Amino acid sequence: MPTPSDTSAAPTDLVELLHRRGQRATPQRLVILRELRRRGRHATADEIRGTVRDELPGTSTPTIYAALELLVDLGLVRRIDAGAGATLYDARTEPHQHTVCRRCGRVDDLDGAVDTAALEQASARAGFNTRAVEVIVSGLCADCAAAVAAA
Amino acid sequence: MPTPSDTSAAPTDLVELLHRRGQRATPQRLVILRELRRRGRHATADEIRGTVRDELPGTSTPTIYAALELLVDLGLVRRIDAGAGATLYDARTEPHQHTVCRRCGRVDDLDGAVDTAALEQASARAGFNTRAVEVIVSGLCADCAAAVAAA
DNA sequence: ATTGGTGCAAATCCTTTGCAATAGC
DNA sequence: GCTATTGCAAAGGATTTGCACCAAT
Numbered sequence: 001m002p003t004p005s006d007t008s009a010a011p012t013d014l015v016e017l018l019h020r021r022g023q024r025a026t027p028q029r030l031v032i033l034r035e036l037r038r039r040g041r042h043a044t045a046d047e048i049r050g051t052v053r054d055e056l057p058g059t060s061t062p063t064i065y066a067a068l069e070l071l072v073d074l075g076l077v078r079r080i081d082a083g084a085g086a087t088l089y090d091a092r093t094e095p096h097q098h099t100v101c102r103r104c105g106r107v108d109d110l111d112g113a114v115d116t117a118a119l120e121q122a123s124a125r126a127g128f129n130t131r132a133v134e135v136i137v138s139g140l141c142a143d144c145a146a147a148v149a150a151a
Numbered sequence: 152m153p154t155p156s157d158t159s160a161a162p163t164d165l166v167e168l169l170h171r172r173g174q175r176a177t178p179q180r181l182v183i184l185r186e187l188r189r190r191g192r193h194a195t196a197d198e199i200r201g202t203v204r205d206e207l208p209g210t211s212t213p214t215i216y217a218a219l220e221l222l223v224d225l226g227l228v229r230r231i232d233a234g235a236g237a238t239l240y241d242a243r244t245e246p247h248q249h250t251v252c253r254r255c256g257r258v259d260d261l262d263g264a265v266d267t268a269a270l271e272q273a274s275a276r277a278g279f280n281t282r283a284v285e286v287i288v289s290g291l292c293a294d295c296a297a298a299v300a301a302a
Numbered sequence: 303a304t305t306g307g308t309g310c311a312a313a314t315c316c317t318t319t320g321c322a323a324t325a326g327c
Numbered sequence: 328g329c330t331a332t333t334g335c336a337a338a339g340g341a342t343t344t345g346c347a348c349c350a351a352t
Contacts, residue, residue, distance in 0.1 A: 024326050024331060045316085060334045065317065081287070083232040085316060085342080097270060099279045112273040115266060119248060119288055122263040127293030128250045134287040136232070137270055142278030175306060175351050196341080211309045216342065236317080236341060 032067045036091035082107050101141035168225050183218045187242035233258050252292035
Protein backbone atom coordinates (compact mmCIF):
# COMPACT_ATOMS: atom_id res chain seq x y z
CA MET A 1 0.00 0.00 0.00
CA PRO A 2 1.20 3.52 -0.77
CA THR A 3 2.59 5.64 1.99
CA PRO A 4 0.87 8.94 2.77
CA SER A 5 3.71 10.80 1.09
CA ASP A 6 3.34 8.85 -2.13
CA THR A 7 1.97 11.51 -4.38
CA SER A 8 4.06 10.73 -7.43
CA ALA A 9 1.22 9.40 -9.53
CA ALA A 10 -0.72 11.90 -11.62
CA PRO A 11 -3.22 13.32 -9.17
CA THR A 12 -6.70 14.36 -10.05
CA ASP A 13 -7.12 16.57 -7.05
CA LEU A 14 -7.35 20.11 -8.29
CA VAL A 15 -6.50 21.79 -4.97
CA GLU A 16 -3.29 19.87 -4.67
CA LEU A 17 -2.26 20.46 -8.26
CA LEU A 18 -2.83 24.17 -7.91
CA HIS A 19 -0.93 24.54 -4.66
CA ARG A 20 2.00 22.70 -6.15
CA ARG A 21 2.24 25.40 -8.75
CA GLY A 22 1.69 28.19 -6.27
CA GLN A 23 -1.76 28.87 -7.61
CA ARG A 24 -5.01 29.38 -5.75
CA ALA A 25 -7.97 27.10 -5.29
CA THR A 26 -10.80 29.47 -6.03
CA PRO A 27 -14.43 28.39 -5.84
CA GLN A 28 -14.83 29.21 -9.52
CA ARG A 29 -12.15 26.74 -10.52
CA LEU A 30 -13.48 24.04 -8.25
CA VAL A 31 -17.04 24.42 -9.44
CA ILE A 32 -16.07 24.49 -13.10
CA LEU A 33 -14.13 21.26 -12.81
CA ARG A 34 -16.85 19.62 -10.74
CA GLU A 35 -19.41 20.61 -13.32
CA LEU A 36 -17.36 19.16 -16.16
CA ARG A 37 -16.92 15.93 -14.24
CA ARG A 38 -20.58 15.77 -13.30
CA ARG A 39 -21.54 16.01 -16.94
CA GLY A 40 -19.09 13.32 -17.97
CA ARG A 41 -19.45 14.64 -21.47
CA HIS A 42 -17.86 17.35 -23.57
CA ALA A 43 -19.39 20.78 -23.18
CA THR A 44 -18.90 24.25 -24.63
CA ALA A 45 -17.57 27.13 -22.55
CA ASP A 46 -21.00 28.68 -22.86
CA GLU A 47 -22.80 25.62 -21.48
CA ILE A 48 -20.40 25.48 -18.58
CA ARG A 49 -20.93 29.15 -17.88
CA GLY A 50 -24.66 28.57 -17.74
CA THR A 51 -24.59 25.95 -15.02
CA VAL A 52 -21.69 27.44 -13.10
CA ARG A 53 -23.64 30.65 -12.73
CA ASP A 54 -26.49 28.76 -11.09
CA GLU A 55 -24.13 27.95 -8.26
CA LEU A 56 -21.83 30.94 -8.44
CA PRO A 57 -23.82 33.87 -9.81
CA GLY A 58 -21.67 36.58 -11.27
CA THR A 59 -18.97 34.28 -12.55
CA SER A 60 -17.62 36.09 -15.57
CA THR A 61 -16.94 34.80 -19.03
CA PRO A 62 -13.20 35.57 -18.89
CA THR A 63 -12.99 33.58 -15.67
CA ILE A 64 -14.64 30.60 -17.33
CA TYR A 65 -12.18 30.69 -20.17
CA ALA A 66 -9.18 31.20 -17.92
CA ALA A 67 -10.21 28.31 -15.69
CA LEU A 68 -10.81 25.98 -18.63
CA GLU A 69 -7.43 26.80 -20.10
CA LEU A 70 -5.83 26.16 -16.73
CA LEU A 71 -7.58 22.82 -16.36
CA VAL A 72 -6.39 21.80 -19.81
CA ASP A 73 -2.88 22.84 -18.83
CA LEU A 74 -3.08 20.75 -15.70
CA GLY A 75 -4.12 17.77 -17.74
CA LEU A 76 -7.48 17.39 -16.02
CA VAL A 77 -9.51 18.40 -19.03
CA ARG A 78 -9.20 17.83 -22.76
CA ARG A 79 -9.89 20.51 -25.31
CA ILE A 80 -11.60 19.29 -28.45
CA ASP A 81 -11.62 21.45 -31.54
CA ALA A 82 -14.62 20.31 -33.45
CA GLY A 83 -14.14 22.86 -36.19
CA ALA A 84 -15.59 26.24 -37.08
CA GLY A 85 -15.35 27.81 -33.68
CA ALA A 86 -16.81 24.80 -31.92
CA THR A 87 -14.47 24.31 -29.02
CA LEU A 88 -15.38 21.69 -26.45
CA TYR A 89 -14.03 20.79 -23.04
CA ASP A 90 -14.14 17.28 -21.73
CA ALA A 91 -13.20 15.89 -18.31
CA ARG A 92 -13.58 12.32 -19.48
CA THR A 93 -10.09 10.93 -19.07
CA GLU A 94 -10.27 7.56 -20.77
CA PRO A 95 -8.89 7.75 -24.31
CA HIS A 96 -11.68 8.19 -26.78
CA GLN A 97 -12.41 9.88 -30.10
CA HIS A 98 -15.20 12.05 -31.42
CA THR A 99 -17.49 12.13 -34.41
CA VAL A 100 -18.45 15.56 -35.72
CA CYS A 101 -21.36 16.01 -38.09
CA ARG A 102 -20.49 18.43 -40.89
CA ARG A 103 -24.10 19.38 -41.36
CA CYS A 104 -25.50 19.95 -37.86
CA GLY A 105 -22.30 20.15 -35.84
CA ARG A 106 -23.30 17.41 -33.44
CA VAL A 107 -20.40 15.83 -31.57
CA ASP A 108 -20.51 12.32 -30.13
CA ASP A 109 -18.10 10.09 -28.33
CA LEU A 110 -16.52 7.23 -30.17
CA ASP A 111 -14.82 4.48 -28.26
CA GLY A 112 -12.35 3.08 -30.69
CA ALA A 113 -8.74 2.12 -30.54
CA VAL A 114 -6.11 4.15 -32.31
CA ASP A 115 -2.48 3.18 -32.25
CA THR A 116 -0.65 6.42 -31.63
CA ALA A 117 2.77 4.96 -30.86
CA ALA A 118 3.98 5.20 -34.46
CA LEU A 119 2.68 8.76 -34.70
CA GLU A 120 4.45 9.84 -31.56
CA GLN A 121 7.66 8.29 -32.80
CA ALA A 122 7.38 10.09 -36.12
CA SER A 123 6.73 13.43 -34.44
CA ALA A 124 9.51 12.90 -31.90
CA ARG A 125 11.87 12.39 -34.81
CA ALA A 126 10.98 15.91 -35.90
CA GLY A 127 11.75 17.23 -32.43
CA PHE A 128 8.11 17.55 -31.55
CA ASN A 129 7.07 17.04 -27.95
CA THR A 130 3.72 15.27 -28.01
CA ARG A 131 1.20 16.01 -25.29
CA ALA A 132 -1.98 14.63 -26.81
CA VAL A 133 -3.31 13.03 -29.96
CA GLU A 134 -6.74 14.16 -31.04
CA VAL A 135 -8.79 12.11 -33.48
CA ILE A 136 -11.83 13.66 -35.11
CA VAL A 137 -14.05 11.59 -37.38
CA SER A 138 -16.01 13.96 -39.56
CA GLY A 139 -18.97 13.15 -41.76
CA LEU A 140 -22.73 12.97 -41.41
CA CYS A 141 -24.61 11.86 -38.33
CA ALA A 142 -27.46 9.37 -38.77
CA ASP A 143 -30.15 12.06 -38.72
CA CYS A 144 -28.41 14.28 -41.26
CA ALA A 145 -27.56 11.38 -43.55
CA ALA A 146 -31.28 10.51 -43.61
CA ALA A 147 -32.24 14.13 -44.21
CA VAL A 148 -29.82 14.47 -47.12
CA ALA A 149 -31.02 11.20 -48.65
CA ALA A 150 -34.63 12.35 -48.44
CA ALA A 151 -33.88 15.66 -50.15
CA MET B 152 -8.46 1.77 -72.35
CA PRO B 153 -11.27 3.81 -70.88
CA THR B 154 -13.94 5.14 -73.14
CA PRO B 155 -14.48 8.91 -73.29
CA SER B 156 -17.61 8.51 -71.18
CA ASP B 157 -15.77 6.67 -68.43
CA THR B 158 -15.77 9.32 -65.75
CA SER B 159 -16.65 7.09 -62.81
CA ALA B 160 -13.33 7.44 -61.00
CA ALA B 161 -13.02 10.33 -58.56
CA PRO B 162 -11.93 13.20 -60.80
CA THR B 163 -9.71 16.01 -59.70
CA ASP B 164 -10.83 18.33 -62.46
CA LEU B 165 -12.71 21.16 -60.83
CA VAL B 166 -14.54 22.29 -63.97
CA GLU B 167 -15.98 18.85 -64.52
CA LEU B 168 -16.98 18.38 -60.91
CA LEU B 169 -18.76 21.72 -60.85
CA HIS B 170 -20.66 21.15 -64.08
CA ARG B 171 -21.84 17.79 -62.84
CA ARG B 172 -23.53 19.57 -59.98
CA GLY B 173 -24.88 22.33 -62.16
CA GLN B 174 -22.46 24.83 -60.73
CA ARG B 175 -20.25 27.35 -62.46
CA ALA B 176 -16.55 27.34 -63.10
CA THR B 177 -15.64 30.87 -62.07
CA PRO B 178 -12.11 32.21 -62.31
CA GLN B 179 -12.10 32.77 -58.54
CA ARG B 180 -12.71 29.09 -57.85
CA LEU B 181 -10.13 27.95 -60.36
CA VAL B 182 -7.47 30.31 -59.09
CA ILE B 183 -8.12 29.44 -55.43
CA LEU B 184 -7.74 25.73 -56.09
CA ARG B 185 -4.68 26.24 -58.28
CA GLU B 186 -3.11 28.35 -55.56
CA LEU B 187 -3.73 25.70 -52.91
CA ARG B 188 -2.25 23.05 -55.16
CA ARG B 189 0.74 25.19 -56.05
CA ARG B 190 1.53 25.64 -52.36
CA GLY B 191 1.23 21.92 -51.65
CA ARG B 192 0.90 22.89 -48.03
CA HIS B 193 -1.91 23.88 -45.71
CA ALA B 194 -2.77 27.58 -45.71
CA THR B 195 -5.17 29.89 -43.94
CA ALA B 196 -8.06 31.58 -45.72
CA ASP B 197 -6.22 34.83 -45.20
CA GLU B 198 -3.02 33.62 -46.84
CA ILE B 199 -4.98 32.34 -49.80
CA ARG B 200 -6.79 35.61 -50.11
CA GLY B 201 -3.45 37.42 -50.25
CA THR B 202 -2.08 35.53 -53.23
CA VAL B 203 -5.39 35.14 -55.03
CA ARG B 204 -5.76 38.91 -55.05
CA ASP B 205 -2.45 39.27 -56.85
CA GLU B 206 -3.98 37.46 -59.77
CA LEU B 207 -7.60 38.44 -59.31
CA PRO B 208 -7.70 41.83 -57.63
CA GLY B 209 -10.96 42.59 -55.91
CA THR B 210 -11.69 39.01 -54.92
CA SER B 211 -13.72 39.35 -51.75
CA THR B 212 -13.32 37.60 -48.45
CA PRO B 213 -16.76 35.97 -48.57
CA THR B 214 -15.92 34.57 -51.99
CA ILE B 215 -12.73 33.05 -50.64
CA TYR B 216 -14.61 31.37 -47.82
CA ALA B 217 -17.42 30.17 -50.07
CA ALA B 218 -14.97 28.71 -52.56
CA LEU B 219 -12.95 26.96 -49.87
CA GLU B 220 -16.08 25.44 -48.39
CA LEU B 221 -17.14 24.27 -51.84
CA LEU B 222 -13.74 22.70 -52.52
CA VAL B 223 -13.93 20.85 -49.21
CA ASP B 224 -17.40 19.66 -50.14
CA LEU B 225 -16.13 18.43 -53.48
CA GLY B 226 -13.41 16.50 -51.72
CA LEU B 227 -10.57 18.37 -53.42
CA VAL B 228 -9.42 20.13 -50.28
CA ARG B 229 -9.14 19.12 -46.65
CA ARG B 230 -10.08 21.42 -43.83
CA ILE B 231 -7.84 21.20 -40.78
CA ASP B 232 -9.02 22.65 -37.50
CA ALA B 233 -5.86 23.37 -35.62
CA GLY B 234 -7.68 24.86 -32.67
CA ALA B 235 -8.47 28.35 -31.41
CA GLY B 236 -9.69 29.83 -34.65
CA ALA B 237 -6.81 28.39 -36.65
CA THR B 238 -8.53 26.89 -39.65
CA LEU B 239 -6.36 25.60 -42.46
CA TYR B 240 -7.05 24.37 -45.96
CA ASP B 241 -4.92 21.77 -47.64
CA ALA B 242 -4.99 20.42 -51.19
CA ARG B 243 -2.47 17.71 -50.39
CA THR B 244 -4.42 14.54 -51.02
CA GLU B 245 -2.17 11.83 -49.65
CA PRO B 246 -3.23 10.80 -46.15
CA HIS B 247 -1.16 12.63 -43.59
CA GLN B 248 -1.49 14.08 -40.12
CA HIS B 249 -0.51 17.36 -38.50
CA THR B 250 1.38 18.50 -35.45
CA VAL B 251 0.14 21.66 -33.76
CA CYS B 252 2.28 23.54 -31.26
CA ARG B 253 0.25 24.66 -28.28
CA ARG B 254 2.59 27.53 -27.60
CA CYS B 255 3.23 29.18 -30.97
CA GLY B 256 0.47 27.62 -33.05
CA ARG B 257 2.82 26.28 -35.69
CA VAL B 258 1.37 23.47 -37.80
CA ASP B 259 3.52 20.90 -39.60
CA ASP B 260 2.87 17.84 -41.67
CA LEU B 261 3.40 14.45 -40.17
CA ASP B 262 3.63 11.43 -42.42
CA GLY B 263 2.59 8.60 -40.22
CA ALA B 264 0.27 5.70 -40.59
CA VAL B 265 -3.00 5.54 -38.73
CA ASP B 266 -5.32 2.61 -39.03
CA THR B 267 -8.75 4.16 -39.36
CA ALA B 268 -10.63 1.04 -40.40
CA ALA B 269 -11.61 0.14 -36.85
CA LEU B 270 -12.70 3.70 -36.18
CA GLU B 271 -14.86 3.84 -39.26
CA GLN B 272 -16.45 0.55 -38.29
CA ALA B 273 -17.21 1.80 -34.80
CA SER B 274 -18.74 5.01 -36.10
CA ALA B 275 -20.72 3.18 -38.79
CA ARG B 276 -22.21 1.04 -36.02
CA ALA B 277 -23.59 4.27 -34.55
CA GLY B 278 -25.11 5.21 -37.91
CA PHE B 279 -22.41 7.74 -38.62
CA ASN B 280 -21.38 8.31 -42.21
CA THR B 281 -17.63 8.92 -42.20
CA ARG B 282 -16.15 11.28 -44.74
CA ALA B 283 -12.74 11.92 -43.24
CA VAL B 284 -10.62 11.15 -40.22
CA GLU B 285 -8.52 14.00 -38.94
CA VAL B 286 -5.59 13.37 -36.62
CA ILE B 287 -4.03 16.26 -34.74
CA VAL B 288 -0.93 15.73 -32.64
CA SER B 289 -0.69 18.57 -30.17
CA GLY B 290 2.23 19.49 -27.97
CA LEU B 291 5.33 21.62 -28.22
CA CYS B 292 7.39 22.16 -31.35
CA ALA B 293 11.17 21.85 -31.07
CA ASP B 294 11.70 25.61 -30.75
CA CYS B 295 9.07 26.09 -28.07
CA ALA B 296 10.22 23.04 -26.11
CA ALA B 297 13.71 24.58 -26.02
CA ALA B 298 12.34 27.98 -25.01
CA VAL B 299 10.31 26.50 -22.17
CA ALA B 300 13.29 24.46 -20.94
CA ALA B 301 15.46 27.57 -20.92
CA ALA B 302 12.94 29.59 -18.92
C1' DA C 303 -32.24 34.73 -70.65
C1' DT C 304 -31.49 32.40 -66.39
C1' DT C 305 -29.95 32.10 -61.99
C1' DG C 306 -25.68 31.06 -59.62
C1' DG C 307 -21.79 33.90 -57.93
C1' DT C 308 -19.57 37.85 -56.73
C1' DG C 309 -18.41 42.10 -54.10
C1' DC C 310 -19.41 45.29 -50.60
C1' DA C 311 -20.53 46.50 -46.04
C1' DA C 312 -21.95 45.34 -41.93
C1' DA C 313 -23.22 42.00 -38.44
C1' DT C 314 -22.31 38.15 -35.61
C1' DC C 315 -19.98 35.01 -32.92
C1' DC C 316 -16.51 33.45 -29.72
C1' DT C 317 -12.67 34.64 -27.15
C1' DT C 318 -9.25 37.69 -25.17
C1' DT C 319 -7.47 42.07 -23.06
C1' DG C 320 -6.89 46.01 -19.55
C1' DC C 321 -7.59 47.44 -15.25
C1' DA C 322 -9.51 48.28 -10.63
C1' DA C 323 -11.43 45.62 -6.89
C1' DT C 324 -11.39 41.26 -4.24
C1' DA C 325 -10.05 37.32 -1.85
C1' DG C 326 -6.70 33.22 -1.27
C1' DC C 327 -2.61 32.15 0.93
C1' DG D 328 -0.26 41.86 3.58
C1' DC D 329 1.05 40.29 -0.68
C1' DT D 330 -0.28 39.18 -5.25
C1' DA D 331 -3.03 35.84 -7.86
C1' DT D 332 -7.74 36.06 -9.57
C1' DT D 333 -11.83 37.92 -10.33
C1' DG D 334 -15.50 40.90 -12.73
C1' DC D 335 -16.60 44.36 -15.77
C1' DA D 336 -16.55 46.47 -20.12
C1' DA D 337 -14.78 46.70 -24.17
C1' DA D 338 -11.75 45.25 -27.98
C1' DG D 339 -10.35 41.87 -31.20
C1' DG D 340 -10.27 38.68 -35.01
C1' DA D 341 -12.24 35.25 -37.95
C1' DT D 342 -16.19 33.99 -40.44
C1' DT D 343 -20.93 34.81 -42.12
C1' DT D 344 -24.99 37.39 -43.72
C1' DG D 345 -28.03 40.43 -46.89
C1' DC D 346 -28.55 42.39 -50.96
C1' DA D 347 -27.75 44.51 -55.56
C1' DC D 348 -25.01 43.70 -59.62
C1' DC D 349 -22.61 40.66 -62.83
C1' DA D 350 -21.32 36.92 -65.58
C1' DA D 351 -21.18 31.67 -66.75
C1' DT D 352 -24.03 28.59 -68.99
